[in-house]
Amino acid sequence: MNKLLSITNLSKNYYHKKEEISAIKDISFSLYEGEFVSIVGPSGCGKSTLLNILTNMDTKTTGNINLKDNLKFGYMLQSDSMLSWKKVLDNALLGLEIRKEKTKENIEYVKNLFTKYGLKEFMNKYPDELSGGMRQRVALIRTLALKPDILILDEPFSKLDYQSRLKVSDDVYKIIKEEGKTALMVTHDLAEAISISDRVIVLSDRPCIIKNIYQIKREKEGTPIENRKDKNFAYYYDLIWKDLMFHD
């Protein structure tokens, strides 16, 4: 498989007035093309920090990050925040506008994504006319607009209620697969991580190190909702749950 990035012995310290916080420590893993990888770990352990360093929004303290040439990241945040004074389409084009890549082709590409994912009628509405789930899908389109090689998702569904969460994660999964993207997602929800990913990385409490990495094997590949019924689901759930509950 084609390796897109590898991280080796990555560490990050934050400095506060009274103390030095070791947020992440000695993290190493690689990401291959087409994979969907989830990261789970206790609150405040440094998951967002890891993503921020990867996407160059924060600096590392030590360690190495090797990226494939011209690798492009697309970052989808937890909140689906949009500019309330811009129409939904213009919100989806925001990244392109800022990067000065708002070409005819790219606009066409984004409009096609809207059509493809059932949001065509909403392109010319304002964000507050959309439901939470729709906004989440628009946020994904906004990220896809930049044609990234890897999608970085930081708890993308945590603001949705349980039902829309299942539905939207199914939708988002389908979109990501259909567009042939690689994804790295942080989530608090074990079931979500197991049902959506090819691999789950479990992090420990701070300082956050890798506790385990699970390659998820299923009887039959399906959508995340179908995968929840898989025979091995409970097995992984139990393993990861124990990893998170019991510290050594």
Place this chain on the structure above:
Amino acid sequence: MTKEHQNYLKKIKREKIIVITFQILILVGFLILWEILSKYKIINPFIFSSPSKVIETIKNLYLNYNLIGHILTTLYETLIAFILGISLSFIIAIILYEFKILNKIVDPYLTMLNSLPKVALGPLIIIIAGANTKSIIVMALLINLIVGIMSIYNGFNNIDKDLIKLFKTFNASRLDTLFKLTIPASYKTIISSLKLNISMTLIGVIMGEFLVSKSGLGYLIIYGTQVFNLDMVMSGIVILIVISFILYKIITYIEKKLLK
């Protein structure tokens, strides 16, 4: 429309009529009471004047004292100080927001300046800027600037942190973030600060006219005091009340149009 909905609308309408009726009643009652108390010398008519005398004085001011000229002077000064005040507040707020360290440095001075009674600076301003319109405008700026800067700056500071992060994920430049996020996102705050600003400006202008005393409504009031013509003072105050009310309404109207 359902019966309940109609009743609801009726209720709102009835309430509105009651409010307006009472507002008019209070105004008329006040004027009548003022007239009677003054006529029967229950209050000193020399000091408190009376509605009829105020009208007469305004007529006289209009015919013999160039009242329109004085009103226009005050309006002109207010307009200049208002526009200058908003533009400067806007620019200074941007600078303070973009250069946080600068904000930290000047913060105590802004607080000090804000709590200082600006009239105290009056004589100094006159010496520096001269006894002219310039002084009046400086005085008004002293009063409207700090409030303007602070309200616009707070607007900037209250922008959704997630949106700021979103711009970071796009590697947006500072200039892009300023023009595509910071300024449009605080549009509402800026527009809403206009109302406060116009009142502050008028206060500043009248204070300036008190000090410089050449023309304008503030001058009329001070002049009236000096020659002990309290009818003139009262008329000046009445005109001022009307003008500030009208200005306030105009700004509210503009605000509504801009926020649509």
